[in-house]
Amino acid sequence: MFVYLLRNNKVVAGILAFIRVYLGYQWMTAGWGKITGGEFDAGGFLQGAVANASGENPTVQGWWAAFLEAVAIPGADVFTFLVMWGELLVGIALILGVFTNFAALMGIIMNFAFLFSGTISTNGQMILLTLFLLVAGYNAGRFGLDRYVIPFLKEKVTHKNEERFVKQAEAH
Known part of the structure; x- marks a missing residue:
């Protein structure tokens, strides 16, 4: 019943939009700060995480x-690039409500990677809020660009499949 409410209720869609924009702002500002700061290097963070895997209380x-x-x-250079731009793009996508589920999935993967690396910060809170977006599915982006993008893409895919089936039928 709770999942049905998350996936179908328009009032809940409005609440999810606020959660989505909040999370998006958090991601976007984190990514933008890393991109424009010019000092972010994942290598140091990764070395610190490895160092925290030993000792009395790893x-x-x-x-x-x-x-x-x-x-x-x-591959620290690749990870530096992925984190900076991943955070920014996840943030923008969540704020705009476009490809919301994919953006939320990428965000939660980053949150778990940060948690696994020993960083608590706001990752737990962000994971909890992101779970609501993921469970809500399309409803999380109902008041965003997904309202237009998802039906458009479904129509394109359906149209292409219909064309393919017609060609297959004509060939036989």
Whole structure:
């Protein structure tokens, strides 16, 4: 019943729009600050996360530290780019309400990566709020550009599928 309410109620869609814009603003400002600040380098953050995987009270799991050492640290330049631009683009998409579910999914993946790396901050709160957007599906973007984009894309896909089926039928 709660999921039905999240996915179908227009009043809830309005509440989700506020949550969406709030989260979008958080992501956008974080990404913009990293892009324009010129000092962000994921390498230092990643090294710190690996260092926090040892000691008496490690805050980073060993399996995550192994991933960071084997994949993320050697590709720190790529991760720096992905974090900066990912945060900015997720933020813009959430504010505009375009591809809301995909943006929310990418945001929650980043939040979990930050949590796995030992950073608490607002990640837990953002994950909780993002879960509401993900469960709500289309309703989370109802009062945004998804209201126009999603039906347009569905129509295009349906039209292309119909054309393909007609061509297949004519071939037989």
